[in-house]
Amino acid sequence: MISNNPALSKFLESYGIIVVIILMMAFLYATQPAVFLSATNLTNILKQNAYPAMLALGMFVVIITAGIDLSVGSILVLAMMCLAIADKAGVPWPIVLLIGPAVGIVCGLFNGLGYTMLKLPHPFIMTLGTLYTFRGISNRISLAPISGLQPEVRYPGQAFYSWGMLAPPAGIPVSFFLVIICAVGLWFFLNRTNMGRHIFAIGGNPQAARVSGIDVDRVLVYVYAICGFFAGLAALLLAGRMDSGFPLAGTGAELDAIAAVIIGGASFFGGRGTVLGVLAGVLIMGLLRNGLNLNNINPFWQQILIGLIIILAVYIDVLRRRAATRK
């Protein structure tokens, strides 16, 4: 039944994840009927998962090419400290808003250029190096948290709209709109433009991309720059939500981002995955955290469960591949 069953493969690829989310939400609702679906709790879930969603969207682009970016957490903290310092130095807010994404793009370009120009064996190496380097630079700039940002700088991460219908802590966060705009933009880029398709082609078969006249190295540099850009946006959202830049931000965030992408059904082997799946992966991790918190379960269970879910998600991918390929 498993081998050569395109229908099963298609079903697992398209709907497996949605089934998981519905089951999780049903379970959470059953255990915490009063709290889980409250407007405040739902607002919290959206707000808390906006910056992980940005990181995961960027990581997704890299993983499509069968690459990896271990440095996104460090890019996040570097971008965050840079924008916080600039804000404190009295830089006008429109420029401070641009600093996060700009630092992210510069870091991403450094990753991409280093990986392709030095012809390193795998992006793991380059981004493992910059995982240390970027965090080191960030710590060198400031080891102390910097808080109290201008309201305009906090706006993307903190503001929300309730249109008078919900009580104040509840509402649709601006960061949620930003995630949706970014997701739609990324979907269009990946699925409707030639460079997006080249990114998928590189993940499917880099040799095929090369002989088709695609400058694979150039595309990879863009890919890491895009990933850095999203990490910079994540920095902006997190800084806004926390009203500060703090040196421990983003520690381990790269692993959460990879986990969300993989849980969302993107293939670690490259060439496969959807933007919607990535958002679903982020949501699954967010619901898991939220549900365990609401039920007062030891946070170590989060780690245990997330670990098991990653293994399960990749196993589903293995089954899917086996079902898709002909014998």
Added chain:
Amino acid sequence: MTTETALLEAKGVTKYFGAVTALRNVNFHVNSGEALGVVGDNGAGKSTLMKILSGLYQPSEGQLVFAGQPVHFSSPRTARNMGIEMVYQDFALAGNLPIYENIYLGREPGMKFGGLTVIDRAKAREMAQAHLDKLKIHVRSVDQPVEELSGGQRQAVAIARATAFDAKVVIMDEPTAALAIKEVGKVLDLIKTLKEHGVAVIMISHRMDDIFYACDRVMALFHGANFADSPLDKTSRNEVIGWIMGTKDHTAQLAHDRVH
């Protein structure tokens, strides 16, 4: 050697790799609508010659002539812009992408905004379907991912991609080597279809059956030099096998089979 009608020609091509001489003063030509089989033992220089013709290597000495004009291919892209395409032995397709995307990969139709093209997917699908129809290649749907195809279908898609943009010369390196026997015939028929459309086909092959089924002419290289060149109806399998081994005239003793 007649050169008046030659579409692609190599004159006195020599290629050195350091101290090694891979090709020595090789002459080559192929005409429009002609299928040429290229044979030779491993290391005879077949692949080097094909890589020179497709722009991957530059000759150390000698001249390439395309449609009567001397040309210089600095890269595969230059050669491709003139209509010289290469089909790779391992097909070089992206299995995760559908057929139509593979055919137009790197040359997608659509609206350009700066360096970015917004792909016109309806047009790409339509063009792909029309092109496959023209080559009599039948697939369930152009939206099928290539990884769902059989080896023969993949080879057909690879050939369709090579010919999608008005190719004049298609170079194939062992097009049937990776195929199941029942699929070989389809690919060879596809070569004949290309010929009908006036495309010059150059096929490297070790399989005498392929060459004698699909080609009009066969040329043999031996130790990096021209060894023999003959229309197929003026030679036999055993003679061609002899050429591969560097022997002429006394082929009867070397014959493995005596069908011919």
